[in-house]
Amino acid sequence: MQTSSMFSPAKPTFAPLRVRSLYTRPTPSTANDPSLMAEAAAAAGAAPKWAQKTITLPPQKRGCHLITPKIKKEIAQDLSEFKCGLAHLFLQHTSASLTINENYDSDVRDDTETFLNRIVPEGRSAPWRHTIEGPDDMPAHIKSSMFGCTLTVPITNGQLNMGTWQGIWLCEHRDNATPRKVVVTLNGI
The missing domain is CATH 2.60.120.460 (YjbQ-like)
Structure with a gap:
């Protein structure tokens, strides 16, 4: 008798981690991404x-x-x-x-x-002491x-x-x- 497993590996429910260099200057393709702008500003020394x-x-x-x-x-x-x-x-x-x-x-x-x-x-009938x-x-x-x-x-x-x-x-x-x-x-x- 052959059995099959009902178990299947769970798919991740999170987005994959994006890793970017902190030393990258903004490019036209990243200029509207706030997270990339923040990293670029930090790399450029913006306080x-x-x-x-x-x-x-x-x-x-x-x-x-x-x-x-x-x-x-x-x-x-x-x-x-x-x-x-x-x-x-x-x-x-x-x-x-x-x-x-x-x-x-x-x-x-x-x-x-x-x-x-x-x-x-x-109101007066409520249970509050304060x-x-x-x-x-x-x-x-x-x-x-x-x-x-x-x-x-x-x-x-x-x-x-x-x-x-x-x-x-x-x-x-x-x-x-x-x-x-x-x-x-x-x-x-």
């Missing part, structure tokens, strides 16, 4: 650049708000100096959050707020931790390199919000 700006956002009503235009406007001059790099956004608050999501249909922002309010109970600043405070802290207070976005040719339908949101989790500060740090070449 990484840094820029940082704190942006104050006006108080927003509770909910999710598209802030991409404001962020881009505030960092446009510095951003234009970078061919390749990273933009790091840090929200200096514990009762609001940042996320990247749909930038076109405001229903997505409204539905996200509805979802957050359903999964994190609020209520010094009001019944919406502890739920705001939990929601802030769920989405987080940081984002990192690639920079390519002086632009934030986000998808067509992506936008940066400020999620305000308090009923009576205050101005919010976002520190934007740019690093690259």
Whole structure:
């Protein structure tokens, strides 16, 4: 009796490693590849650049708000100096959050707020002990931790390199919000 094995070697699920010399100057065929531009700049002795700006956002009503235009406007001059790099956004608050999501249909922002309010109970009957600043405070802290207070976005040719339908949101989790500060740090070449 002949048996056959059901086992077949697994195919790799990763891309093969590309190895390039760090001493290669950019050519027209590599001039638009950010990773190759970074290597070429390093080989040519270009020093990484840094820029940082704190942006104050006006108080927003509770909910999710598209802030991409404001962020881009505030960092446009510095951003234009970078061919390749990273933009790091840090929200200096514990009762609001940042996320990247749909930038076109405001229903997505409204539905996200509805979802957050359903999964994190609020009010006097909620089980939270921390209520010094009001019944919406502890739920705001939990929601802030769920989405987080940081984002990192690639920079390519002086632009934030986000998808067509992506936008940066400020999620305000308090009923009576205050101005919010976002520190934007740019690093690259």
